[in-house]
Amino acid sequence: MANIQVYRFKQSDTELPLFLSNIQAGFPSPADDYLEECLSLDDICISNAASTFLGRVTGQSLKDVYIYDGDIAVIDKSEKPEHKDLVVCAIDGEFNAKILHIDKLQGIRLLSANPDYPPIIIQELTDFRIWGVITFVIQNVKNRSNDWHY
């Protein structure tokens, strides 16, 4: 049973001014002393804003890890790529999302999460760069529920 707690959510307008005019009159609200910071998606998904970029996933190469066409990937270029990270690589002039697989026997390979896409051995690539690490994926679940087997 998943437990979900509900919090008040911040409007994306960065702040709510308490006074909309420069003429400040009236009594302060008794709730002022109890105001807490609002929640923001940025706080959850972005740890290093300056090095974080967004990208749109196209195609079905990640479907086995439940990432689909149209999802938005949060990419942090300051994250050090590690074994089993989902990375954005530049391969032969395109951005690809792959699972980085580092293994003593098999070397470094780039895996897709879809049996139709074979693993890539990076020694065999001429033009390859890891561009960044995917840290979060934003998915429109409401539009997605038709794909589920329920």
Place this chain on the structure above:
Amino acid sequence: MIGIIDCNNFYASCERNFDPSINGLPVVVFSNNDGAIIARSEEAKALGITMAIPIFEVKKLMQKHNIIGYSSNYTLYGDMSARIKSIIRDFFHDVEDYSIDESFVSCKGFKYRDLFTYVKDARDKISHWSGVPVSIGIGATKTLAKVANRIAKKKYRDVGVYIIDTEEKRLDALRNTDVTDVWGVGHRIGKRLNSVGVFNAYDLSMVDEDWAKRQFSVVLQRTVYELQGLSCIPLELVQPAKQNIASQKSFGIYQTEFEPISEALANYTARVAEKLRKQKFVAGGLTVWLGTNNFSKTDAQYFPEISTVCDVPTDYTPYLIKRAVEGLKAIYRKGYLYKRVGVMLTDLRNNTDGTQNLFLADTRNKEIEIIKKVDRINRLNGRDTVRSAQQGFAREWKMKQEHLSPKYTTRLQDIITIK
């Protein structure tokens, strides 16, 4: 010790960061109106594309070598610049932002650290995290840091760091730097220096300082001291408070009629008003100017300017546009070939400064509400989704930007696609 951090081929590197298909290919970026070349990748430099060359002169060369050209995408470059400057502050405490792609940093207090190791690590991280490669030069003065930066770029490109930390290195660096390449000298003064036998930075460091001041300027005297290792140009850590915000652009084609010019002006005013609100300022006044093409030897020339005061300091776009267009009406004359129009908001104050006209407080509150909503809609749906009617839709004055890349970092529909 002072360092300068400088992005390699900044605009071209920004384009390349978001488009892996142009990796290793020659890339150039065009100036406003796609007129001249203002940035070149290393490959384009090697093919003989020179800085600031008009595009029609290199069209053939570009076709022959498949050189890829982009219109300048200042939205992208500005955002990338802000990111890089923010990352720099992760590694250096005292930073002076010198230009869109250069920052001076203080290396004070690094005495007990291995300076090179620290700076090299910072350089690698700034480059990787942003995706734009940077070079760092370090010396006892800003001018020496600039000299070191040039050496880092030219000789140690892969390392990306060069430090002038011994007398031997200083002399060697100066002897290998042409006097015209010294920060603040330039070609005109360089030529004059050449005529009196000063050819490289070492020669310049050896001239009599008073002679430099008498014959040239106090600026050159400072340069001489700085090359010797005496710092006279300190780091400016405090950005002076903004006195005004301006926007001026050239038209893609000459404009003669009032309507399109006022439409362009309304758009520039909308832009500066957005900036004003972002910085939480209100403007007490504004200045509008018009201009013909001052490079033309045959056109009649006319450069009028007019200033006005706002009833109440404001950040409300419709009001500012109204006043700007009133100003334009007063200075516009028929019969000229206009090349540019500009607007500047003046007398800026914080939007909490209470120079409020008590009787206008009600309107002001409504305006704040309206413009907040407009900003929000435009932020979510793209610039000018909601606009003042005076901004129009014809845009015949618009800059030529035929090769504009996507706004990868600021527009949701423009983000990179990942297969």
